[in-house]
Amino acid sequence: MSDSSRGKKPLVADRRYSKKAAAKKKPAGKTKRRKATRTPRRGGIVGFFRFVIGWVLRLIWKIVWRTGVLVAIVLGLLVGYNYTSLPPVEKLLDGRARGSVTLLDRDGAVFAWRGDQYGGAVTADSVSPHLKNAVIATEDKRFYRHFGVSPRGIASAVRINLSEGRGPLSGHGGSTITQQTAKLLCLGREFDPAEWKSEKEYVADCRRGSVQRKAEEAIYALAMELKYSKNEILSIYLNRAYFGGGAYGAEAATQRYFGKPANAANPAEAAMLAGLLTAPSALAPTSDIERSQARAATVLRLMREQGYISAAQEQTFQDNPATLSEAAEKRAGGYFADWVMSDAPEFFTTTTADVVIRTTLDQRLQEAAEAGVKKVFDEKVRPGSKAQAAVVVMSADGAVRAMVGGRKTKVSGAFNRAVQAKRQTGSAFKPFVYAAALDLGYSPLDTVVDEPYCLNIPGSGEWCPRNYTNRFSGPVTVAEALRESLNIPAVKISEAVGRDLVRQVAAAFGLDSDLAAGPALALGASESTLLNMTGAYAGILNGGSAVKPYGLVELRMAGDDAPLMEATGGIQERVIQQQAAQQLVWMMEKVVSEGTGARAQFGGWQIAGKTGTTQAARDAWFVGFTADYVAGVWMGYDDNTPLTGVTGGGLPAEIWREVMIGVHDGLAPQPLPMMGPSGPSGEVLYDEGRPPPISGQGGAQNILNQVLNDIFGGGGGGGGGAPAPSGADR
Structure with a gap:
């Protein structure tokens, strides 16, 4: 056996098959390996996810580029459509929805613009x-x-x-x-x-x-x-x-x-x-x-x-x-321009055309009004105070010459306290009580008793007015009652002539804003704007005819000479007789020359006016006039916070004086249109400028005394007092 295996090579695996069979096997092996690369089984889980992600990305790409092409086509069509609709550049420069309003002062000088102003086309270059x-x-x-x-x-x-x-x-x-x-x-x-x-x-x-x-x-x-x-x-x-x-x-x-x-x-x-x-x-x-x-x-x-x-x-x-x-x-333009715009017909202030409005504004007087407010606040009011003030200056026919709606003057669109704020008027309302009485024929020298006094008001109980000083003066003339701003005589006279008549007279003069129904009407429990109060006093100055304050003189389209509209204000119907108005002026002059409005005096001018301070001093007023101009001043807080240490005869009267000093700069003093009291036969008992005796007798004294005694009963002076009503004032 050893001899038979000698010289032969050892048997190995690749000899098991014939060369022909091996040749047939190799292609099969190669085919099997190629198939393995095409199945996820060889790569395991990583290969599977790679395959899925790749497939998804290829799908997304196909969708994206097709969608992108579609979006680009649509976008191109939309851009092209808008492109064809675009007009020449020149037609796109002035895009105002309405025209401009140019405001001129009384002398024809431009002082403000409103509306949509367009100064003309410019280019980037x-x-x-x-x-x-x-x-x-x-x-x-x-x-x-x-x-x-x-x-x-x-x-x-x-x-x-x-x-x-x-x-x-x-x-x-x-x-x-x-x-x-x-x-x-x-x-x-x-x-x-x-x-x-x-x-x-x-x-x-x-x-x-x-x-x-x-x-x-x-x-x-x-x-x-x-x-x-x-x-x-x-x-x-x-x-x-x-x-x-x-x-x-x-x-x-x-x-x-x-x-x-x-x-x-x-x-x-x-x-x-x-x-x-x-x-x-x-x-x-x-x-x-x-x-x-x-x-x-x-x-x-x-x-x-x-x-x-x-x-x-x-x-x-x-x-x-x-x-x-x-x-x-x-x-x-400030507050005045805003007021004129709000008072002008809306059609003309919203038109797409350019409008020119001539107004009553006197820029010199406007500067005087602004300066007067600033001076008093700078010198007399503590720094940081949020107290506000408003001023209106007008002629006797109601033409507004200056307006200050707040301490910040260089503004537009701001809250205008001269025309938008309705505040209780206090004793500034009393002249209209006396106007009703004088128009019935009573005299400034008629006597009324200043005494403790109460009224039973249905539904409210007993109401007992008291004077600012909590003291009573006994019998006083009507002129003295107004001069010292006594509350009880004012209420008594209002009740004697009738509250309805007092309301009618006040409303006819322009104070028609929800006048109080009760006896506190006489003490200024009703509200009014400063503009309307000043206009009402202008009615007294011009002889007893109502006045509608106005600022617009004429309105025309730019480039036209003929006005489309002219002044809508001015002197209206007569309210009280001229004699009654002139006697009231005489009484109001005593308020300034001898009474609560003494701080308003300046420069030798005859001045008539009235102070007003509402309950808890939430509002302080002084409204008065010379022969040339009427001016009203209001002072208070926007949130009704009480003023501290301020009455109408104090800071408001001082603001009034400072404003009117500037207003009358360069003018010569003129006498007031006033008339002293007349006796039974009509003769003048006292000349203009001379105060009557406190106990003086007038032609209608007996009539008034009889009426007052019948209604209230007689009585003497006394101390004490009852709780002050709304509008209790000095």
Whole structure:
């Protein structure tokens, strides 16, 4: 056996089969390995997921590129449609929904603008380069580099909104100047009264911030980028943008605030204008100059960061911020312009045409009124006080010459306390009680007893008025009762002549605002505006005829010579006889020359007036007149907080004096149209300017005494008193 195996090679695995069989096996092995690479079994779980992910990605890609192509086609069609609808640039510059209103003073000089002002077309090349740079730095620093929509800006805005706890599209919008221009154009939709009830609704619809609206704006912006150049888009924006104060467009704004054309704005002014774009009404310098300057400082910083100005320039203009020009300050118009606009027919103040209104305003008197209020508050009122004051100055025919509606005077659209605040009048109402009595034939020298006195009011119980001093004077003349502002005599006379008659006289003079029904009517428990109170006193000055205060003299369309409308106010029907009015003036003169209104005296002028202080000193009044002008002053807090140490004969009388000193500057003193009391035969017992004796006898004394005694009973003076009624006053 050993010999038989000698010389043979050992048996190995690859020799088990013949070469032919081995050849047949190898292809099978190779085929098996190729099949293994095509099944997930060889790669295990990792290979399976790779296969699935790859398949999903290929599917997504197929869907995305097909959808992208479809979206691109639709987007192209929409952009193309908007492109064809865009008009030439020139037709898009003036987009005002209504025209401007130019207000002229009594001498024909412009003092205010209202409505939508448009100073004329400007271009991106014609405005000051500082204004152009400020707008770009503030609103869209990549304006010249994007295609109308800025994905980076949108992403940044979404990030900021989310970080500040708002929705992704709430707050910062990331809109480019092109998109903002599209919004200003309302995507090409004009105001249609059939679709929108008002311009306000139209504007609100144009300013919507929904996702759909943002998409529409983006499409319109892309069309604008294709249709217009960058400078043309910026030109539309600079002409359409609202800069506050009624100014639409850069030219109107620079003229409105700085009294210069848009091509002359310096960096500080340009920064202020650009800063207004975020909140034009709230930031307008005519409303809050300090806030405007603070916003402008931020814009200057942005201009420096983007290389438009140097650090030294930034510091210079932050140290010297823009301010309203002197002409712009005077032409703010303030409360007077707002009142005239609210009093003018709505048709003329909302028309798309430009309107010119000539008014009764005297700018010299307006400055005097503002200066008088400021002087008293600066010198007599503690710093930080929130007390307010209002002033109205008018002629005897009701032509309003000046108006101050609050301590902050260079404003527009602010709360006007002279015409919007209805406050209790206190003893400033008493002249109308005496007007009713004098018109019935009573004399200023008739006697009434000032004594403790109560009335039983059905449903309310006993009501006992008392005097400001808590003392009683016994028998006093009617003239003395008014001079010392005694409450009990005023109530007694009101009850004697009849409350209804007192209400009729007061309402006829213009005090027709819910006059009190009870006996407190005589003490000024009713409310009135300062404008109406001043107008009522003007009726006394002009001889007893009612007056309707007015500020509009004539209204015409710009460019026309013939007025469309003329003054609607002035002297109306007679309320009391002229003799009664002149006797009342005589009595009211004693209030100032000898009584509670003594602080109102100035410069040798004869002055008639009346003080008024309501319960707890929530309101303090002084209303009075000379032969030339009537003026009313109200002082108090907006929230009805009681004044401290203030009565109508105090600070209001001092404000009145300071105002009227300025008003009468350069005028020679004139006598008041007053008449002293007459005796039974009609002869004048006392000359003008000479007070009657307190115990003097008048022609109608016996009649009045008999009426008062029949109603109230006689009585002497005494001390003590009862709780003060609403309107208790000095």
